[in-house]
Amino acid sequence: MIRLGLTSFNEHDTLTGKKRSTLYEYAGYLPFVEMDTAYYGIPRQESVTEWTKSVPDNFRFVMKVYSGISCQGEWQQYYQNEQEMVTAFLTSMQPMIESGKLYAFLVQFSGTFSCTKENVQYLEKIRHWFADYPLAIELRNGSWYAEKYLKQTLSFMKKNEFSLVIVDEPQIPTNPVPFFPFVTNEQFVLFRLHGRNAAGWMANDKDWRKKRTLYRYNVDEIADLSEAVEKIAGSAKEVGVIFNNNSGGDAAGNLLEMKAALGIEYDQLNPKQIDLF
Template identity: 45%
Template sequence: MITIGLTGWSDHDTIYSGTSKHKLEDYAGNFPMVEVDTSFYAIPAPSTTERWVERTPDEFSFVVKAFQAMTKHKEWQQYYDSETEMYRRFMDAIAPMSERGRLKAILFQFPPYFSCTQENVRYLRAVRAKMGDLPVAIEFRNKTWYTETTRDQTLDLLKELGFIHTVVDEPQVGNGSVPIVLKATNEDMTLIRLHGRNSAGWMKANSPEWREVRTLYRYNAEEINYWAENIRYLQKQSKEIIVIFNNNSGGDAADNAKELQKALDISYEGLAPMQMNIFDL
């Protein structure tokens, strides 16, 4: 099974047919899954995630990014009285999705400075303990996890903890990025995130214009076919491959996702009905 989606549902102008109030519904009429990235910046209220579930078809699913203090981008003390409270709030937020069978995975995207150390290995073990048996995907942004001496140990650790390996395509800019590693660590699922290959934009993560340039990239036909082959290869290792296009800066993600869907000859059932635009009558 191959499930293709995008990061967020608000930045894809080519798929909207109605008003801004119906962007989620329009999105769900085109793709069967979405990555929720707003949860990285603030843990949503359960009432909010419940509305997302209610507004989408029963077949529609979510990958939810872990809150930024859960992935060491920030310190939990800035937001909550305890780390336990932070995790409880997050668990409450995802409950409406999880209880309805609509949660694909929780994505822990770690920062470039989260390197391969004993302390960080201990934290990964702590994450598994805190998240119980929920599906958790791990994305590294530091190359030290994939050196000649650490790569196999990293994959073994993810497999031991039941974590879903996140295979990434991103600019190669030193230790602050990771190579493409086509290995599954969970037989049920492998996650692929395609960030584009804009090296100059990737380095502007902390600049004012980072949203406009960081993932400004459009995959060409050769690159789409390359990933189609990689996906077929990973299908031999996991029952489901989730593919998320994150090249949103220039609005290319939706078109590239449609091109990959065509390259893989995939069609999806159970999508939301397309919203009617009165100007198309």
């Protein structure tokens, strides 16, 4: 099955026709979403329970892990040690795990997380922490894809049953991460499409969040990406595609274009509210 989804559920008026939508409303259009809430702070278990109750049985979540787990947050001020941090995160996520609606935990590393012995060992530690849970690993440092390391990178990902995220992002000269459609876990694959705005991707001013994913894929780019998704779908049980290019509100429109290109129609969605007039 190919699942198309968006990052967050509440800001896609092109999809729902509303400036701010609830998760229930979003789930009337798509069976898939990426939630980044826990990256900034581990949510209450009650909130996770409400998320799972708001969507139908066939709906799936990509949950980005807490920033401290992906080496990007100052977790020490909140937790005594790494194990306490991970336990807090997994305790929070139990309702989603038990509901069967978890597609994968997403561990998105920063561009400084390079291919080193120490970082390989840290990935092994993550696999130990998240034993038996589906893990999607997004690497934003091009060294993992360098010719001298690529074979070992793919072998390591397969051995640990990580799904190496297939990323489409700007090809900046200092640290290019290629679009590399390859299956490292046949159970599930995750595409994340960030757009191709190189200048915005490297922005470091106060408005960087408004620029980083400011991009709309054109017709030819959507066609090429759709072809790659369809090809990968022949080698994996589940394929998830997240459009993250929403700084300018373009993600939902591009998703609908890919949905049409792939001829996808979803059922088992939440009922949509019908206006009387």
